[in-house]
Amino acid sequence: MAELIQIASDEDRxxxxxxxxxxxxxxxxxxxxxLHLKGERILSAEPIIGYSHRAHEKMAENRNYxxxxxxxxxxxxxxxxxxxxxxxxxxxxxxxxxxPERAEYIRVICNELNRISSHLLWFGxxxxxxxxxxxxxxxxxxxxxxLDLLDLVSGSRLTYCYGRFGGLVNDVTDDFLExxxxxxxxxRERLRExxxxxxxxxxFRNRTIGVGVMRPELAxxxxxxxxxxxxxxxxxxxxxxxxxxxxxxxxxxIPTRTASDCFDRYLVRIAEMEQSMRIVEQAxxxxxxxxxxxxxxxxxxxxxKGEYYFAVESARGHFGMFIVSDGSEIPYxxxxxxxxxxxxxxxxxxxxxxxxxxxxxxxxxxxxVLPEIDR
Amino acid sequence: MSEASGLAAALAGIASLKTAxxxxxxxxxxxxxxxxxxxxxxxxxxxREAGYMLEMLTALDMRAAExxxxxxxxxxxxxxxDRHRVRVVxxxxxxxxxxxxxxxxxxxxxxxxxxxxxxxxxxxxxxxRILTEEGADYHPLLKDFGVAPAAAEEAAGG
Amino acid sequence: MKETPPxxxxxxxxxxxxxxxxxxxLDVLENLLNQARARSLWPLTFGLACCAIEMMxxxxxxxxxxxxxxxxxxxxxxxxxxxILAGTISRKMGPVVxxxxxxxxxxxxxxxxxxxTIDGGPFKYPGQYAIVEGADKIIPVDVYIPGCPPRPExxxxxxxxxxxxxxxxxxxxx
Numbered sequence: 001m002a003e004l005i006q007i008a009s010d011e012d013r014x015x016x017x018x019x020x021x022x023x024x025x026x027x028x029x030x031x032x033x034x035l036h037l038k039g040e041r042i043l044s045a046e047p048i049i050g051y052s053h054r055a056h057e058k059m060a061e062n063r064n065y066x067x068x069x070x071x072x073x074x075x076x077x078x079x080x081x082x083x084x085x086x087x088x089x090x091x092x093x094x095x096x097x098x099x100p101e102r103a104e105y106i107r108v109i110c111n112e113l114n115r116i117s118s119h120l121l122w123f124g125x126x127x128x129x130x131x132x133x134x135x136x137x138x139x140x141x142x143x144x145x146x147l148d149l150l151d152l153v154s155g156s157r158l159t160y161c162y163g164r165f166g167g168l169v170n171d172v173t174d175d176f177l178e179x180x181x182x183x184x185x186x187x188r189e190r191l192r193e194x195x196x197x198x199x200x201x202x203x204f205r206n207r208t209i210g211v212g213v214m215r216p217e218l219a220x221x222x223x224x225x226x227x228x229x230x231x232x233x234x235x236x237x238x239x240x241x242x243x244x245x246x247x248x249x250x251x252x253x254i255p256t257r258t259a260s261d262c263f264d265r266y267l268v269r270i271a272e273m274e275q276s277m278r279i280v281e282q283a284x285x286x287x288x289x290x291x292x293x294x295x296x297x298x299x300x301x302x303x304x305k306g307e308y309y310f311a312v313e314s315a316r317g318h319f320g321m322f323i324v325s326d327g328s329e330i331p332y333x334x335x336x337x338x339x340x341x342x343x344x345x346x347x348x349x350x351x352x353x354x355x356x357x358x359x360x361x362x363x364x365x366x367x368x369v370l371p372e373i374d375r
Numbered sequence: 376m377s378e379a380s381g382l383a384a385a386l387a388g389i390a391s392l393k394t395a396x397x398x399x400x401x402x403x404x405x406x407x408x409x410x411x412x413x414x415x416x417x418x419x420x421x422x423r424e425a426g427y428m429l430e431m432l433t434a435l436d437m438r439a440a441e442x443x444x445x446x447x448x449x450x451x452x453x454x455x456x457d458r459h460r461v462r463v464v465x466x467x468x469x470x471x472x473x474x475x476x477x478x479x480x481x482x483x484x485x486x487x488x489x490x491x492x493x494x495x496x497x498x499x500x501x502x503x504r505i506l507t508e509e510g511a512d513y514h515p516l517l518k519d520f521g522v523a524p525a526a527a528e529e530a531a532g533g
Numbered sequence: 534m535k536e537t538p539p540x541x542x543x544x545x546x547x548x549x550x551x552x553x554x555x556x557x558x559l560d561v562l563e564n565l566l567n568q569a570r571a572r573s574l575w576p577l578t579f580g581l582a583c584c585a586i587e588m589m590x591x592x593x594x595x596x597x598x599x600x601x602x603x604x605x606x607x608x609x610x611x612x613x614x615x616x617i618l619a620g621t622i623s624r625k626m627g628p629v630v631x632x633x634x635x636x637x638x639x640x641x642x643x644x645x646x647x648x649x650t651i652d653g654g655p656f657k658y659p660g661q662y663a664i665v666e667g668a669d670k671i672i673p674v675d676v677y678i679p680g681c682p683p684r685p686e687x688x689x690x691x692x693x694x695x696x697x698x699x700x701x702x703x704x705x706x707x
Contacts, residue, residue, distance in 0.1 A: 022629050025578045025608040029585065030626055050506035051626045052582055054656050055663040057491070058515050062658055070655060077583035094401055121586065124593075140593035147590075157590075158682055159583055219453070221479040223428040234453055242456045309403030309431075309449070309458065320431060322447070333516070335433040337449075345483040371582045374506055374623075508625040513662065521660030 014038060018356070022051045026129040026360045029370035031344075037356060045351035045359075047344055053374040060334035065091055065301040066165070068331070073159045075336060076372035078121055079315040081114035081150065081160045088163035089244055090310035090321045094303035095165075102290040103167040104246045108283045109180065110150060110162060112276040116187070117146040118315035119269045119276075126266070126364040127198065130207050135198055142190055145183055152176050165301055166294035181284055184277050191273060199267075208262035212362035214350055216260070222349075223342045226317020227272065228366055231257045231264040238313035249286075250279045262365035269367075302329045316340050316367055336375055340368045385421045389414050404449075406459040412471050415448070415463050419474045419481075422450040422459070429474065430458070432484035434492040436518045438467050444494055446471050465494070473499040491516040564702055570614065570640065571699040574603040574692065577613035579633065581620025584647040584682040588619045591685035603692050610636035615695065616672075617688070621649035621656055622665040634672045642699070644691050645674045648681045655681060 021032035030051035036043040056075055060068050072087040073080030085107050092099060099107075120143045124136035147157045153172050154162035162168060198204055218224060219232055229236055235254040239247040255271030257264035305327040311320040317339030324333040343366050351359060386392055391411035398407050410418055419429070431449040438444065441464070448461040465471050473496035474481040485496040486505040493514035496502055504511060513520055544552075580588060591598050598604040607613040610633045622630055634643070645668045648654025653666035668674050675698060678691040 022626065023579050023610070023633055029580055029582070050508075051623055051629070052621065053506040053623050053625060053663045054582075054621050055515065055661060058521065058662070059656070059658065061516075062660065074583060074655065077586060137594045140590060141595065144590070144595045157684060158586055218479070220423075220426060220428045223430055223480045236453050241454060306402065307460070308401055309460075311403070318430075322431060322433065322449075324435060333435055335431070337431040341483065342480050345480055349479065371621075507663070508623070515662050521662065
């Protein structure tokens with residue numbers, strides 16, 4: 001018996017391993033972290049993923065391009081509209097299908113509304129993680145208004161399948177257009193209210209300012225994208241760098257900050273909601289009449305043999321679709337390059353040295369969606 | 376512009392690198408290259424020094440046509456896109472040098488490619504499965520894994 | 534129910550008791566407890582995928598599950614009564630779900646929310662390697678709520694059905 005007991009050396013007497021997740025209220029789903037701690041200080045951290053792996057990529061190889069249409073919105077269910085329409089745009093580009101003007105504008109409106117709803121949910125859960133319950137109730141109130149609007153046009157609240165190759169499934173109603181305009185007006189006021197409620201809060205500032213700083217060289221090393229990158233001071237946004245759809249016709253700013261801590265990531269997202277509303281209002285003003293589906297849609301969706309890459313800006317960053325076609329109706333391979341996968345992989349570098357309690361704010365601030373990481 | 380031409384010159388210095396003719400817009404890439412696997416670390420270093428990030432890494436199962444796996448690396452820079460897709464053809468069952476020392480993101484990407492398609496990466500610090508369940512003994516994205524699409528359709532009654 | 538006339542002002546205690554019926558009701562204590570259990574179901578804070586967002590929406594401002602006594606989400610399995618399985622259960626997650634279920638004290642109930650937990654839902658196809666096709670392959674399920682994802686109203690309806698089931702007091706998982 002005696003030889004089984006090893007006496008710990010002085011160095012590792014007060015270090016220990018802590019398992020966090022997969023069931024943990026602040027890991028936003030089923031993330032698991034293996035933390036090596038010395039007291040409250042993190043020595044090393046290893047995210048363990050795959051608890052929500054649903055084989056989207058294998059499913060793509062088992063069905064044709066049209067049958068895969070419901071999947072993208074379930075990859076990242078918080079920005080499902082952006083994913084689902086992005087997939088349509090990727091296929092449209094591959095087969096050279098033109099989309100009517102009106103459909104393009106409606107797509108932009110829905111995408112931006114979806115981006116706001118995603119950021120709102122992040123806002124609520126992030127503050128919930130930090131101990132503030134009230135903002136969660138506030139932002140869900142606003143989020144429900146967006147879901148009502150999107151429900152009106154697409155018929156679902158969360159996992160939209162609104163886009164079709166060559167356009168959209170439904171035209172929008174006047175109720176939707178009026179409701180969207182009303183929402184934008186009301187939401188501006190609400191954003192100011194959130195600002196008063198949260199941004200100046202001392203506890204919130206102490207728990208976020210200077211916490212979870214991502215050093216600038218990480219951006220290139222890990223391919224960080226989205227609000228996390230913009231909080232590093234880089235104004236990179238797929239909507240601006242390689243405009244897809246009709247994003248080049250709108251005026252909007254790319255909000256950036258420089259400190260790259262949790263607080264800056266928070267401010268960037270708040271400013272992005274403001275910019276999304278600007279885009280929505282411009283699109284509402286310019287919305288033309290006309291059809292919402294392209295006239296000639298091939299019965300068989302089969303891109304020519306080759307490899308295609310198409311990227312959109314989701315609420316979390318650069319979402320890329322790498323499609324390999326062998327010329328048939330069934331994809332040879334679809335690889336989804338998802339933003340949170342890269343953003344989360346930085347945690348092995350960012351977490352060591354921080355406090356255990358800060359893990360929660362850092363994880364919250366990078367805004368992860370687990371099924372999008374695990375696919 | 377000088378940066379891009381510097382990159383082109385550096386890439387031209389790699390013997391086994393073959394650059395395809397200008398790809399069309401549909402491919403979403405500005406440059407398509409094929410390189411021998413022994414030179415991929417060198418290619419990675421060139422891109423890293425030019426300020427590019429490893430945007431995507433995945434593999435393709437081409438065993439049916441060429442008895443080989445393709446490992447696809449995609450590099451991109453910040454700002455206006457300059458996307459380079461570099462392909463390494465590797466005989467099935469053989470390993471590719473790892474880029475994990477050059478790019479932090481390669482660590483997880485390579486683990487994913489190993490998990491999904493069974494491509495091994497030499498020099499990877501921790502090449503274990505990342506997505507599939509513990510104790511899994513399969514590589515799901517291989518074409519001979521699971522049910523063939525036609526048989527699946529039949530089984531689903533379609 | 535028949536209206537009983539109010540007792541006369543000068544009624545004796547004996548007369549009053551006769552009119553009110555027996556003061557002591559005899560019943561199984563379990564039934565009384567079940568009434569209490571049904572009205573304060575504490576769910577486990579446990580989201581798996583898309584449905585978890587709708588579960589959160591059901592707990593938030595508009596739908597407010599707390600009206601039915603089931604808005605107290607407990608992060609620890611040891612304090613929870615009901616496990617709402619919201620989302621796809623991957624094979625990697627399966628053993629974790631089972632462990633959580635085993636940690637919950639009896640009596641306990643499970644709600645399978647959404648197509649994935651019923652039979653695999655949209656992710657079911659021949660050759661699927663990654664998911665558990667149906668929560669009932671791991672743990673006993675009391676109420677199934679279809680949808681992809683079900684709307685918050687549907688979840689609340691499911692909870693009310695579970696309440697009825699508990700009040701009926703016929704089934705317990707021990």
